[in-house]
Every structure is written in C-alpha cells, then in structure tokens.
Amino acid sequence: MAARLIFLGLRRRSRNCNPSRFLSAGAASSEYAEQTPSGFEGDDLRSRIFRLRLPKRSATHVIERWVGEGNRLSISELRDISKELRKSQRYKHALEISEWMLTDKEFELSDSDYATRIDLMTKVFGIDAAERYFEDLPLSAKTSETYTALLHSYAGARLTEKAEELYERIKGSNLSFTAVTYNEMMTLYISVGQVEKVSSIVEDLKRQKVAPDVFTYNLWISSCAATLNVDEVRRILSEMSSDSCSDDAWGRYIKLVNVYITANRLVNAESSSPIEAGKGISQREWITYDFLVILYAGLGNKEKIDQIWNSLRMTKQKMMSRNFVCILSSYLMLGHWKEVGEVIDQWKQSSTTDFDTSACNRLLSTLADVGLADKANDFHKLLIQRNCFATDE
Structure with a gap:
C-alpha cells in the first residue's frame, strides 16, 4: 500500500528508449477499432485512443493519424489521456503516448513526465528496462522525482537490496526529497517483514528536516x-x-x-x-x-x-x-x-x-x-x- 508519487517539471531527452526499439511507430489501419469519421460527435483524440480495445493496437498510429488530419495536439491533452489510461491499467498505450511526447521536439517534458515513464516502463517491460532507462538519463534529469519513481518500482517488487542501494544514493545526493521517498522505504520494510528498520527511516527523515505526512505517521x-x-x-x-x-x-x-x-x-x-x-x-x-x-x-x-x-x-x-x-x-x-x-x-x-x-x-x-x-x-x-x-x- 503504498504512497502515490507527485511530480513537477523539466525537459531532457533520454537515449535509452528509441521508439523503434520497443514500440511500433505505426500500425495497419485494420488495427484501429471502430474508426469514427472526422467531425462526428465524440470524435476526439481521447475517444479514438480509448476505442483501442487490445494492447497490441497502436496509440502511436492513432496520434499520427490525428495530427495528419490537421488537428492540433497539446502536451497537457496527452498528459490527461495518459493519466486516464493508467487509471484503466492500459499501461502499454500510456507508454506509447509517453514515447510520442519524448520524441516530439515541440514538447517540453517535466520531471513528472520522466518519472511517469519510469513507472510505465516497469509495468510494461519490467524493472530491468526501467532501471536502464533511469541510468541512461542525463544527470540533470536524475531528479528527486525520477529517483523516487525508480525506488517505487523496487519497493513494489520487494527488491530490498536494490532499493537500499538506491536509497543510499539518494541520501548522498544534493537533491531535496519529500516524505513520499521515505514512505516508499517504510512501505518496503513493512511488506517484507523488516518492521524494525522503519524507525531508522523516520530518523533519516527528521535528520533531513523533511515534514512527515499522514502516510508517514501511519506507516x-x-x-x-x-x-x-x-x-x-x-x-x-x-x-x-x-x-x-x-x-x-x-x-x-x-x-x-x-x-x-x-x-x-x-x-x-x-x-x-x-x-x-x-x-x-x-x-x-x-x-x-x-x-x-x-x-x-x-x-x-x-x-x-x-x-x-x-x-x-x-x-x-x-x-x-x-x-x-x-x-x-x-x-x-x-x-x-x-x-x-x-x-x-x-x-x-x-x-x-x-x-x-x-x-x-x-x-x-x-x-x-x-x-x-x-x-x-x-x-x-x-x-x-x-x-x-x-x-x-
């Protein structure tokens, strides 16, 4: 049960995930279910993407077609659609949207975008892929948000040793972290039955003068x-x-x-x-x-x-x-x-x-x-x- 990540903003590019390596840049028109004629009521980008019933169908293809029809596309719209997809556990389509945002030169990515991408890569390709992506990020993109996102992935998989190694890197950085980061370690220790280690995380939090939240107290x-x-x-x-x-x-x-x-x-x-x-x-x-x-x-x-x-x-x-x-x-x-x-x-x-x-x-x-x-x-x-x-x- 862990705590939810909250992220804020910066733009950088990653070398790790080329769209051609992991995701299809296009798809046959037959993969797009129930295509709706332009101008039809409800014919917006969100509706088109949500009509993709199967994960193998490509959200990338839908976005390309939308833009090709002369429609405008904003990063805030893509973020909103991605958020809804994640709530519906449609992680592959959300990751395809993240890929589009990453490769489009017009978009300024935020720390939240990079952190969300780490979480999505964990869900779609596994922790190893998310770990490689994080390590390949430029130093300026290794922020408190992306560190915490990777820690969240480790905690969710109960990878105690990897989480502890990353936590030591976090403590050795000059970045400012919120209670969310410490909550991840506390959640991990409780989930693996090492409850005696929780107090040391609380001590670290207080030593760094980080304000505990209600989840911290609960843990x-x-x-x-x-x-x-x-x-x-x-x-x-x-x-x-x-x-x-x-x-x-x-x-x-x-x-x-x-x-x-x-x-x-x-x-x-x-x-x-x-x-x-x-x-x-x-x-x-x-x-x-x-x-x-x-x-x-x-x-x-x-x-x-x-x-x-x-x-x-x-x-x-x-x-x-x-x-x-x-x-x-x-x-x-x-x-x-x-x-x-x-x-x-x-x-x-x-x-x-x-x-x-x-x-x-x-x-x-x-x-x-x-x-x-x-x-x-x-x-x-x-x-x-x-x-x-x-x-x-």
Missing part, C-alpha cells in the same frame, strides 16, 4: 503496532497532535487509533504472538492492514476501506476480534451504519472467531470516552437490534 504507527509496542504508538500520536500541519483528517485518524488500541487492547491473548498462523497473512501484517483501514477512515475514504476489507475477507487467514473492532470503529467514525450492521452480521457468522461481546462493550465505552457518545448510543441500539446483547458488564 510508523503500523510498524510499532506490528511489534505490539503500544507505548510508542501513543508517543507518536502525541507528536502528531502537536504537528503544525495537523488538520481535521489527522484529528479523525488520531481519535480512531486511540479508539482502536483502547477498545482492542492490542496486546491480548489472541494476538500477543505476531507469528504466521499457517499460510497467508502473518499477524504482524494483519495489524498493518488494520492501520491502513484506520488511515483511510481518517481521510474519509470509504471506497478504500471497502476494498481493503473485502480483500482481507477473501484470504484464508483466521479473522480475529481485533480485525472486526478495527473495521467497526472505522465505519462508526464515518457514520456508515449500513456497513456497521453488515460487519456485525459477518462477525456473528464467522467460522474462525466467536462474536466478542466484551470487545464491543470496550468499543462502546471508548467511543463515549473520546467524545462520541451519540455514536456509542446508536451502536449500542444496533447491537441490541441484532441480538448481540452488548450490555454493560
């Missing part, structure tokens, strides 16, 4: 929770509270973490040993996913919470009361009562863990303690409606 807290270091979690929350950049989202996140660790007591009989429980997700990783859910709840992103929860429920890993407390507290905080009811039903129907009335009572008490008495009352009514008997102990 840091996750690493501490994965080792059941509740005292350190509370210390980090205190630091977050005094951060000058703290906003409403951070406030929700801090409150949610407090609800979670208090209602769940992190260290309990069923989660005190962070070891693998058969094949699947380790207990440390479960706690990390819990905090990812809490992060998106703090940011108010219900769609992400739904995606993570549905994905976790599809694994073969044993669900615990901790996981249900996490998702319940997140939906409660955002006021999604339909989902709260569904999670209660899922918990009651679970074949791996019994419905924990005492955990629900702790959650009720904690909600009231942090100033969410109304939500606690509504939650209590919902539990009674579903015959959960969450009465005071």
